Amino acid sequence: MKKTTILVGIMLCVYISYAQKKVPQPDDNIKKYLDDGRLMDATGNLKIYVSSFAYGFLEAGYEQKINDKFSVEATGALALSPGATMFVEVRDAEINFLDVAPEFQSGSGFSVSGRAYKSMGAITDMQYRAFTYSNRIRKYDLYEKRTHNLYLTTGAKKLIKPAISLEFSASVGASLYKYDLPNPVIGLLYNDEQTQRGTSLYYAVKLGLGYYFKY
Numbered sequence: 001m002k003k004t005t006i007l008v009g010i011m012l013c014v015y016i017s018y019a020q021k022k023v024p025q026p027d028d029n030i031k032k033y034l035d036d037g038r039l040m041d042a043t044g045n046l047k048i049y050v051s052s053f054a055y056g057f058l059e060a061g062y063e064q065k066i067n068d069k070f071s072v073e074a075t076g077a078l079a080l081s082p083g084a085t086m087f088v089e090v091r092d093a094e095i096n097f098l099d100v101a102p103e104f105q106s107g108s109g110f111s112v113s114g115r116a117y118k119s120m121g122a123i124t125d126m127q128y129r130a131f132t133y134s135n136r137i138r139k140y141d142l143y144e145k146r147t148h149n150l151y152l153t154t155g156a157k158k159l160i161k162p163a164i165s166l167e168f169s170a171s172v173g174a175s176l177y178k179y180d181l182p183n184p185v186i187g188l189l190y191n192d193e194q195t196q197r198g199t200s201l202y203y204a205v206k207l208g209l210g211y212y213f214k215y
Contacts, residue, residue: 042212045123047167049075051207056083056138057109063210068120072113073130079107079138102140109136113153124165124212127156132171148176149202157210165210175202 045063052059061075082104111134118127130153138145151173157165179196 042124042163042214044213044215045165045210046213047165047208047210049206049208051205052077053080054083055204056081056104056107057136059109061111063115063123065123068122069117071115071117071123073111073115074113075111075134077109077111077136079104079109079136082138082140102142105139105141107136107138109134111135124157124159127154129154130169132173143179143181146178146180150174151202151204155206159212163212165212167206167208167210169206169208171202171204171206173202175200 043065045065047061047063049059049061057077057079059075059077061073063071063073065071111132113130113132115122115128115130117123118129122128132149132151132153134149134151136147136149151171153169153171155167155169157167160166176199177197181195
């Protein structure tokens with residue numbers, strides 16, 4: 001009886017030891033099985049707005065994640081041309097106060113905005129709302145035009161590569177414009193004033209490409 005008890009004990013110990021080696025243990029790093037290669041936890045986003053060429057500008061920017069719901073963005077723009085007629089001149093039709101066609105020279109601009117994303121994971125792969133202030137300056141041989149724009153935006157991002165995003169947005173708001181003419185051409189204004197100011201509707205669509213990174 002004693003020998004039988006010892007034998008059973010030895011067999012039980014062997015079985016328990018073998019079972020512990022074979023039973024799979026939980027993997028704490030489960031995220032590696034869910035990782036599809038996309039950079040969903042990015043903290044920064046460098047981007048270029050390809051649609052800005054239609055408006056006559058080359059615009060690039062940087063978006064910084066604040067938390068899972070909010071981000072801020074800043075952009076800089078360099079004017080390359082007066083812009084396509086359908087995007088620029090139509091909005092200025094009521095301000096056509098010059099008797100001669102102006103010649104474009106240069107320009108610049110910038111913008112700052114705050115963004116709120118609809119779900120967790122800001123700046124990556126989802127819809128957002130934004131409030132933006134932008135400034136634009138266009139210089140011509142006969143006058144200089146400045147605009148201050150305040151507008152609301154609705155947009156969405158889509159990751160098309162692990163770290164490359166496609167972004168589309170539509171905006172509407174108000175534009176405060178100012179035309180300044182130098183003294184030699186003061187007579188070109190219909191009302192013989194050197195400066196003309198006003199408010200007009202602001203609207204725009206944007207298409208951008210972005211590169212995500214994490215630091």
